Amino acid sequence: xxxxxxxxxxxxxxxxxxxxxxxxxxxxxxxxxxxxxxxxxxxxxxxxxxxxxxxxxxxxxxxxxxxxxxxxxxxxxxxxxxxxxxxxxxxxxxxxxxxxxxxxxxxxxxxxxxxxxxxxxxxxxxxxxxxxxxxxxxxxxxxxxxxxxxxxxxxxxxxxxxxxxxxxxxxxxxxxxxxxxxxxxxxxxxxxxxxxxxxxxxxxxxxxxxxxxxxxxxxxxxxxxxxxxxxxxxxxxxxxxxxxxxxxxxxxxxxxxxxxxxxxxxxxxxxxxxxxxxxxxxxxxxxxxxxxxxxxxxxxxxxxxxxxxxxxxxxxxxxxxxxxxxxxxxxxxxxxxxxxxxxxxxxxxxxxxxxxxxxxxxxxxxxxxxxxxxxxxxxxxxxxxxxxxxxxxxxxxxxxxxxxxxxxxxxxxxxxxxxxxxxxxxxxxxxxxx
Numbered sequence: 001x002x003x004x005x006x007x008x009x010x011x012x013x014x015x016x017x018x019x020x021x022x023x024x025x026x027x028x029x030x031x032x033x034x035x036x037x038x039x040x041x042x043x044x045x046x047x048x049x050x051x052x053x054x055x056x057x058x059x060x061x062x063x064x065x066x067x068x069x070x071x072x073x074x075x076x077x078x079x080x081x082x083x084x085x086x087x088x089x090x091x092x093x094x095x096x097x098x099x100x101x102x103x104x105x106x107x108x109x110x111x112x113x114x115x116x117x118x119x120x121x122x123x124x125x126x127x128x129x130x131x132x133x134x135x136x137x138x139x140x141x142x143x144x145x146x147x148x149x150x151x152x153x154x155x156x157x158x159x160x161x162x163x164x165x166x167x168x169x170x171x172x173x174x175x176x177x178x179x180x181x182x183x184x185x186x187x188x189x190x191x192x193x194x195x196x197x198x199x200x201x202x203x204x205x206x207x208x209x210x211x212x213x214x215x216x217x218x219x220x221x222x223x224x225x226x227x228x229x230x231x232x233x234x235x236x237x238x239x240x241x242x243x244x245x246x247x248x249x250x251x252x253x254x255x256x257x258x259x260x261x262x263x264x265x266x267x268x269x270x271x272x273x274x275x276x277x278x279x280x281x282x283x284x285x286x287x288x289x290x291x292x293x294x295x296x297x298x299x300x301x302x303x304x305x306x307x308x309x310x311x312x313x314x315x316x317x318x319x320x321x322x323x324x325x326x327x328x329x330x331x332x333x334x335x336x337x338x339x340x341x342x343x344x345x346x347x348x349x350x351x352x353x354x355x356x357x358x359x360x361x362x363x364x365x366x367x368x369x370x371x372x373x374x375x376x377x378x379x380x381x382x383x384x385x386x387x388x389x390x391x392x393x394x395x396x397x398x399x400x401x402x403x404x405x406x407x408x409x410x411x412x413x414x415x416x417x418x419x420x421x422x423x424x425x426x427x428x429x430x431x432x433x434x
Contacts, residue, residue: 005116005187006157007178008195011107011171014060015099015229017072017081021092024068027085031077032062033251033272035261041066044137044152048251048259049077054271055211055248059256063139063152063165068092073111075229076210083223102227110171114178115161115198122185123151123162126177139165145173156198158423196341197366200375203310203421205254205363209235209247209347236345236402238394238410239361247349249361253379255310255420308379312422313352313362313393315374316414323395323411334411335396340367342374344397344404352378353392353412359384362393362415377420389417 019027029036033048047062058076065071072081078096085094097108114123124131128143134153141148142164149166164174179187199206210230212221224230239247250272251260262269326334338344342365352360360380367374376393384391396410 005118005122005182005185006113006194007175007182007187007189008113008115008156009175009189010111010113010163010195011109011168012099012103013111013195014073014075015078016097016107016109017078018070018095018097019072019081019085019092020069020095021090022068023090024070024092027081027088027090027092028062028070028072029264029266030088031081031084031267033256033260033266033268036264039064041069042138042140044139044154046137046256046259047072047074047077048256049080050251050268050272051211051214052216052268052271053211053214054250054268055214055245056208056251056254056256057210057212058208059254059259061152075207079224079228079230080210080220083220087219087223106168108168109165110168110174112164112171112175112178113156113161114164114182115155115157115159117159118185119155119159119161122178122182122187126181134162145170145177147173149174155202157201158421158425193341196364197368199364199377200312200366200368201421201423203255203312203377205249205310205377205379207233207347208249208254208363209233209244209349211245211248213244214248233347234345234402235347235349236343236397236400236405237348237350237363238397239349239351240397240399247347247361249379253308253310253361307382308360309382309385310420311378311380311385311387312418312420313376313378313391313415314418314422315365315376315393316416317373319411319413320374323413326411332409332411333407335398335408336406337395340369341365342367344402350376350393350395352380352415353394354384354389359391375422376415378417380417385417387416387418391415391417 031049033050034045041064044061044063046059048059049057051057057080060072060074060077063071082094085092126144132140134140136153139150139152142151147170149164151162151164153162155161166174212230260272323334323337326332350362351358352362360378362376362378365376392412393415394410395413396408397405398408398410
């Protein structure tokens, strides 16, 4: 079964945080682990923010719209950035366009993703004028159906793809054009259950628990509203530790190591530098205002988590069949496994075991129709990250107290370690000669 060409409507999916002013870039550079040198209008980057302890607050897509003008799209880091804008000394204004679960009325902007094989060919045909060559994670103005929009070149399915953004009043026209032309490309418009499966192809650990429960984060938690993303976030899965911080990931564990630049000051470099002593990233140079110096063995010994890296876990199909079979046979009933997203909490983390010992955290479990398999993303102990390694995932959360979770017992599902991303990455290749 092939991966279909897809159009996904993300206009109501996430929160947009628009930041404008002389210090707009400064707040992102102060909070983000990223390298901001040469970050120019027309470019975007996967913005990664972490806590002072070096754990992941979250990530989102940061668009450099114009001089002193940016938009951050996402969940986890949105409030973190706004908090620092409001409590810090930054000459910048902030405006939010909430996601559909909070906002009343339509959004300010549409956001449509065109993904999959032949996405470049399709958009080349749809565009009113010759399609400019758009470098990866850049955006340029493109006219579609007589309207200008700014498609971001990326690829959620590890194929060259686009994300079109423009004023909401033009949404219907811009969406209709690729859908009409896309009939010749077997285009499919996907919904809210299909879209999250893209995290496996992109190897993106979406919606980790924001690391806001460590000491020193009290002021931020008090600033948050109870109805905020962090306040309303439900946690599920077999990682049922009494210490909520056991759910936290570092940027390295989530696969964001390539976004960590130690040549600038940001929140959390000391702990991250300690991790780099053992996972092979280059050491830090120098820091001062955030209390950070060159890493030492003392820092490394104080680092709390074992060193882990991101992998894909491929679930054993016979064990998956047992999950379903239990609903139709006498005996133990296992946790109901909805497809294609078998989660019952927005942040769901499962234990990963080897020989009965905890060796990692599995998240973003998804069923991929064209593979006929179940997958998870996983932060696993580095010495077990070799493809082919067999592990177990305890499936179920019988003592959660969640009224949405039926009575069940846990089932240990076998899984095999595979690379992340699992599929060949073709995002940065595109033929503009079509």
